[in-house]
Amino acid sequence: MNPHTHVRRAHIWWLFAVFLSACGVQAAGSTAGQGYLTVAEGMARPATAGYLRAEQPREFSFPADHGPHPDYAVEWWYYTGNLRDTQGNRYGYQFTLFRTGLPRQSQQVPASKWQSDAVYMAHFTVTDATNQTFIARERFNRAGLDLAGAQAQPFQVWMDDWSVASSADNPGQMRIQVADGDVALDVTLDARGPTVLQGDAGLSQKSAEAGNASYYYSMPRMQTTGSLRIGEKTIPVTGLSWMDREWSTSALGTNQVGWDWFALHLDDGSDIMLYQLRNRDGTTDPFSGGSVRNTDGTLTTLRASDISWEPKGEWLSPHTQGRYPAEWEARIAPLELTLAIAPLVADQELQVTVRYWEGAVDVRGTRRGVPVRGEGYLEMTGYADVR
């Protein structure tokens, strides 16, 4: 597993954390009202003081590690999935919760329960392939007063009435319940196969510097059943979800301008994750890579040189004027695998605080000449906010 896998999620966190940390440390001297800071500005002053860093491998313990790790500045719970109704109509969903610890040196004597040590951000999206619609919702809350939070036993992460939770007697099963006005999701996720500890037994080293790493595990294939509500209509759905969990206290480099990340379930039972880091000069960063969990449960780690990414066409965002690749072709030489990746809906750009594209995709290709099909999620960042 390439040590840089976790950076794709980190990108979203960055932009989120930039506001908090930069505001916390610097707002007093800055002129507010000018919109948001650049990524580079934010990365220069992370809110890491007083937090532990991921420096060596650790013993993972479940379900305890599903819960929060407040000694680390950043943490996220990331769920994406492809779903089908009984008529075969296709849907996608994303439900993400981010925890960001606030600068520790500024903590006051907590005279008020509103006083918080962390802030949560949640994103919830639903894609309806048949009607070609995409809905994205965002919420923020402080951790104070339990308006948002996370706990290990029984497992629960929540933002207002949005939550993902396990019952005490079945910690392997997670239930996502999210509703926001005209759109709602209520699905149960059952892990199929073992939990994958990414990187070096769960320590995902980011660069040569000690501590610039994260703890990272995934549950790549989770059988999903439940219901989706879009407007007045409640639709029973089934499908597959992918969960990523990561926590760290890291500052990230400034060389990259964005990422393209793929999480794909092939119908032969293998799960593929690929990511490309795009450098400021337009090249693919050598730390790009990926992994394949094979049908037999074995893990194949991919290096940048093993993969070629080729954008096909262009989609111009009417919202941000960002120019995104319309489709992708990925070749994985060691596996003799060629994949054509196409979004179910062209416009799956999230119109939230941090603009990015993340949506359900369809996969067609060949493995050693044999046709394969699949589905998954694609994330494209850094196309809309490069100024």
Place this chain on the structure above:
Amino acid sequence: MIPILWKSTLRWPLRRPWQALLAIIGVAMGVAVVIAIDIANESARRAFLASTESISGKATDQLIGGPEGIPEAFFVSLRRDAGIRMSAPLIEGYAITTQQPTRTLTILGIDPFSEVAFRPAMSVAGTPLQNGMAALLTQPDSVILGAKTAAALGVVPGRDLLVRVSGIERPMRVVAVLNDDAGSSSALLNDVVLTDIGTAQRWLQRDGFIDRIDVILHSEAERAILRDFLPTGIRMTTPAQRAQSTTDMTASFEINLNALSLLAMVVGMFLIYNTMTFSVVQRRQLLGTLRCIGVSQREVAVLMLVEGSAIAIIGTVVGLGLGIGLAQGLLALVARTINDIYFVVNVTQIHIGLIPLLKGAVLGIVASCVALAIPTLEAARTPPRTVLRRSSYEEQMTRIVPYIAALGLLGIVVGGVVMWLGPSIWFSYAGLLFLTLGAAMVTPWTTVMLMHALRPLAVRFGGLIAGMAVRDVITSLSRTGVAIAALMIAVAVTIAVGLMVASFRVTVVDWLTTTIRADVFVSAPALNANRLDTALPAGVADRIADLPGVVRIRRYRSSMLPTDRTPVLQIALDVTSADYETFLWAEGNPDQIWPAFANDAIIISEPLALKRDLHVGDTFLLQTTTGDRLVPIAGIFYDYGTELGVVMLPLDRYARWYADDSLTSLGVFVTPGTDPEAFVEAVRTTFPNVALLVRSNAALRATSVEVLDRTFAITNVLQLLATIVAFVGILAALTAMQLERMREFGMLRAIGLDPRQLWQLILTETSLMGAVAGIVAVPVGTAMALALIYVINRISFGWTLQFAMQPEIYIQAALTAVIAAVLAGIYPAWRIARVSPAVALREE
């Protein structure tokens, strides 16, 4: 023909510019006072509504709790259990800048993450994390200001703003400044300090509670669902309802100011009437000539109307301008009273609405036309032959004076009846107006009677000149009558308002003596002098009780209680038999009141009882934290603390019903021989780091009286304005009258009167007029005072006042009348005495 006619009309005022000028001033001042009051009231109301409206933002509904507010845990439940994401918690409070000039700032404790949907201004780019909002969470004591407010206070991001919050001086760290150029957001950020709700809780000592929750609901169905979710003690209202019930509190105050301003208008009307009558009388010869050479009645009427309207229009326009300027001055007084008594409003700018201007213009012109009608008709109707003889007019005047007086008496009677039987405050004022006009109409006849009575005395003691002066007052009644009436009304108003204020003061001071018995009072500092609803820190009462020299402590918990109408003050308190005598009962028998009060009843204040027609035995709906309760009323006590009304209940019952055991003030009784001021110091040193307002009995009484006096400051200003209007009127009338008699005085000079005697004649005449006005004003002013005290005060505020007869008020008023009259005689006397008899004889 017509051009010459117009020329003659035009010529008249041009030849006597001072006369037209004084008329214009009269109209202008009347109009100015009316619109100034209107604009000041309207500006204060608008400032309040604009700030509540912008603070409410896009909220469709609001959730409010009991005296302590809403427990913060309910907000979490609203989000997590009811799934109401479109909800924003809020704490409002006030801070005062410690740098000069002091400014009251509204503290708005917000949750930045909840704001976007409600108050987009707080997150200009549409995200809660920008513009330094997040710094509110991470930096202690951090605040965000609007650019205009920051500029006005002279602070920039990174600097501290020194303020006093809840009596404690503390720095606020400005972490960001929001651009408030956008029109809608500017009102929101005006004198507003944005801070995190947690910080606001700490500053305002609101641990565990929030003031309210704004929500956005899209349908009645959603509203019904939320209503079902609400626990007892949390109620749903709308921003409009809340704002309305708050501004309704000032209704009586505004009506009374309006009525007082109308009084100035009435005096102004007299002035116009006076001027126009005078101008007709002076021109009788000219008008008679015109009629003789064939000018029709209609043409004469039109001529007079055009001239009068010109004065009315110019006067009104000038009055509008003056009024706007005056409004700026009155605004501070109006705002201070509202802040002292009703609610906190921050208003520095006047808002000039079209309605007050139109109202002022219409009033000015209509009043002028009414005042014009009588002299115009008179001028047009009079046969040409008669017109030519001036004496005919005076004869006619003398003939009709008794009839006018009879009509006036009728007016007084009608006014009295309307006042006593009238169902509303407007009837009372209409009655007062009738009474005033009636008294004015009786004045000329009274003048004649007084002069006849005075004449023998004047001749005997003052000689020929005095006798002449007395006779002159009667013979020029057409002009002196109205002038005396105008002065009389002004003086009567002075007496009435003076007596009312004096009665008020005496009553309140008596009441304070009865009710304020404890030696030392302790409360949490509050911004609003009359509203002590800030809770004391826990434990203060117990520690004070343990101090040496304390005999006993009386505990109070005050809060504003929302009702189906305007909010009332609710005071929960300890009552022991030692406290019984601190109550004065308007209704109810103490022997029955106290057992009932201890059992399950409440007692209410007189204003509340009068305004809502409540009596002993009725019930009153209390919206308590543990549910709505219909509570019997055991007694009605006199209270002059607030016209909003007071509900009292025992402290232990309050704690049960409202699930709140906090206290807002303490009355401490110390052992005889303990110096209260020394004890005040002892309390202060016991709590060096707690913001407490500790006052001795004497200091508290002084403060109360001070607030009372501040409240009447605006009344005094209006009274003064009415007096100025009257003074201008009397000056105009007397000056014109005397100048008109140039020829007569020339004749007198020619037959041997020296300048000194001429001075004597004129000044005697004017001082006689002033004296008459002063004498008549005494009964009239007293009657008006009685009406104000026993009818208008009672209906609008609900207070029973003791009538305080204060001789100095009468003396002062009579002196004002005579001095005004004498002053008015100086200029004509000086001018006439200077002119040589020959020149004077050539006049006309």
